[in-house]
Amino acid sequence: MSQDVTENQGASLVQSVLQMVASTSDLNSSIETILKAGCQLTQATSAFFVIFHEPEFVAVENFDSSQLVDMDMMRERAEALSSGIHLSASLPTQTSHNYVGSLLSPVVVNEAIVGLCGFLFESEYEADDTAMEWLSSLLDCLTIVTARTRYEARQLRLSRNQYEFMRIVSHDLRSPLASVLGFASMLESNAVGDMNEKQAHFVTKILSGIDQMTTLVDNIQDAGRYDPETGFYEMDRAPTDVLDMIQDIVNNHLLPAEKQELTLKVAESSHIPIINADQTMLERAITNLVDNAIKYTPNGGEIEVGAQLRDENIIISISDNGYGISEEDRKRLFERHFRIRRREHKRVKGSGLGLFIVRSVAQRHGGNAWVESTEGEGSSFLIRIPLEGDNLVGSNPDS
16 A cells, blocks of 8 residues: 555545545536545546546546547547556556556446546556555446436436427427417307307317417426526526516406406515516416416415515515315425326316426526415415525626
C-alpha cells in the first residue's frame, strides 16, 4: 500500500466513498469523489474516467480533458483489455506530461464495456495488494454510478421520444377535431335544416365528445411540455396580476357553475403584488382547478377562488364544500394519470393529467401545489408561488 496512507485510513476512505455512492443522487460529484479517493490511495498524479455513449461523458482529476484521445480510440483501448485493473506504460492520452505508467480498468455494465478509468503516475508504480483491493472497491462504485448514469440518460431519451410522439399525435388530431366541430356546430345551429328532438340530442352528445377529446389533447400536450423533469417548454414570463387573472377565470366559468346550481365566487384578498410569471402556464393551472371544482362539487355547493400573501409567497386557493378526499388518495392525487375511484365521480370523464399539470406549473415557478381536505366537508387546492428570483418583476432570468 502507499506509504502515505495507513491501512486504517485507506479502509475508512473506501467506506466513506461506498456510503456516499449509496446515498447521493449527484452523479458528477460521486465520480469526482471516486477519482480523488483513487489518487489518494495509489498516490497517482492524475485520473480520468470516460463513458463512450449513452451518454458520452468525461471526468478528470488533475488532468486536462482535452488531452484525452477521441472516444473511438478510448473504446478500442478499453476493449483490448480484459476486466480488472491493468498496470500499463501505454497511455491512452495525448500529453507531453512526463507520465511513466498507468492503472487502467475497463468499466463493464451488463457484460458490455461502456467506459474506461485510468490513474496516471509520474514515477513507476509498484502494485500493492491492499491498495489494489481498495481500488477495486472504488471501481465497483464507479460501475454502479455508470449504470445509474446510463439508466437516467436512457430514461430521459425515452421521455423525450414519448413527448415528441405525443406532441405530433396531439397536433395532428387538432385538424380533424376542428373539422368535426365545425360540421357538428352547423347541425346544432340548424344551418343545414331543422332537426327533430332526437337528432338534436345526438348532436349535443357529439359536441360533448369533441369537447372531451379537445381537453384530452390539450392535457397530453401540456403534461409533456410543462413537466419540470422532462418538459422542453420555454417559459415566457411577463408582469402578471394574479387577482385580475383569477377574476377573469371565474367570470368565464359562471355559466357552467350556474348550470350545476353552484355558487362560484372570488374570495376577498389582500394586496397581491404583480409577479413575473408565465401567464399561459399559470392561467392553465388555475383553470384546471376551477374546472375540477365545478366537476366534482355536488349541485348546490360553493366554490371560492382567491389569493393571499403568506410568508413572502403568493398562495392561490380554490376551495369547495364537496365530498372531500381521503388521506390515502391525497398522497397520489398529483401523480400523472391518477384518478380517484368513487361512485360519485363516475359521471366525470378525464385523463388524470389536470392536477399533474397544476403541480408542474407551480414547480416551474419555483413553488409547489398541494391539497388540504376533510372527507365529507370539502377540499382546498393550493398553489404556492414564491416572491423571489425570476418571479420578481424586473428580474433577469438570463443573468
